[in-house]
Amino acid sequence: MQIKNKFILDIRTGLNPCASRCRLCQLAHTKPSKITFDRFKSVINKFYEFKLSQKLDNMSFLFWDGYSLNSDIHEFSEMYSLHEKVGEWKMKALHLGGIHHMETDDIRKWLYDRKNIGSEYTSASYFGFGEDHNYWSNRKNDFQFLLDTQRIAAEIDLINEVHIFLLNSTLQNLPRLLETIDKNINNVRECIIFPPYYSGLARKYEKERLTSEQIMNLPITVKQYLRSDFKTWKTEKEWVEYVRLLKDSEKIRLNNSHFTIELNDKNIDYIESHSCEDILTDLFKRTFETYNQLPPISLLAEKYSDIYSDKVYMYMWDMESLWLDRYLKENPTDFERKLTYFGR
Known part of the structure; x- marks a missing residue:
């Protein structure tokens, strides 16, 4: 070894x-x-x-x-x-996604027991307001459950983090979502908005991805919550240019x-x-x-990109994963995907 x-x-x-x-x-x-x-x-x-x-x-x-x-x-x-x-x-965060829905007294005990062990804050992801969120979480009453849980968390002196996905279909209700969170959840140390990753089941929903123009035209009340690295997000055509400017050593995977x-x-x-x-x-x-x-990054960027696309991606691996999926449609390849960062 x-x-x-x-x-x-x-x-x-x-x-x-x-x-x-x-x-x-x-x-x-x-x-x-x-x-x-x-x-x-x-x-x-x-x-x-x-x-x-x-x-x-x-x-x-x-x-x-x-x-x-x-x-x-x-x-x-x-x-x-x-x-x-x-x-x-360390397990300081209590990620609320996917936990069983509970009654008020039960969720209070669930939070309190874990706080006593050492957890310090909750983290919840919201896909939109109300039924918009419930549709994407694919779970009845999930929006209200997350709001109630983070409200209770603040009551027992846990800190809260709020993560919100930027989606085309829920965009118009983002101001209402932010207003609801502000009114119902205390002890919020972080409320951030960002696009979906290109991974898992999200690969099926590229139509939900925003363009740079849409992000630029967000109201200031929404734009102020964009994740702090939003200036490094790039459109697909910008990611192509980024790859073209990389040194050969920087194009090697597994760095x-x-x-x-x-x-x-x-x-x-x-x-x-x-x-x-x-x-x-x-x-x-x-x-x-x-x-x-797998084909080199430079080949994927040149042959399997859409240089006219203004859709925004946060990371190089998001972009490369999309290019690889396009490549694999034309060139089916049997490889151990889970061993790679394409396995996300």
Whole structure:
């Protein structure tokens, strides 16, 4: 195993089910798993102990155990402790997407129990106002549930974060949504608006993506909430120009050296029975081979872009993923997508 540069090992599985069926789901590629939390935790500890024993200071850890926080309080506490010990990020956020709807007293207890363990804030994503949101979350009364939950969170001194997706079909009600959030939710430290990622089920809804002109013409009451990096967002034609100006070294994929293990019912026995070195050696080899199967960024930009498109994308990988999908329609290729950043 020869990786001298910094790299990230990302271990994930689909343990906790999601109660939502969001039409823009980013996690649809991760299949539900029947492995137990104890087995998942054992795998995390196995790789962490390997990192320490081999003094792999260049290795960082990420791990994720499911679609939502629909775990009991004991498992939540165990996961929190595991992140404190191992992870690169801590479980300070209570992501509300996909948790089961509860009555007022039950959600208050749910929040309070997790606050007592160490969580500091809630995070909720809104697709629009009222029934607009419920349509995209594909869940009855979800809009009101999120509002009520964040209102209760503030009452018990939790901080709130609000994330809002920019969608064509919900655009006209954005001012009303912002007004409702302002009136109903306190302790809001962040309220931001941004386009959907090009990943998961959102790939099907490019018609919902705004153009640069639409974003520029947003009312100031909405525009002030655009995420702070909005000046780096680019239209498709601007992303083409961006790629053309890149140096050759900057066009090489895997600069971030992100390697993913998705634990599931089929591979858990292999992961448990083989050494970390053998597993990582195989993972690195397969990942590099997978990227090498794919056309270079420059070819995708020149042949599979729409240089007349004014639709806005936040990241290069959003844009590259769309170009790759166009390429694959013409050139079907069998590759391990989940090993790449195209697997989002």
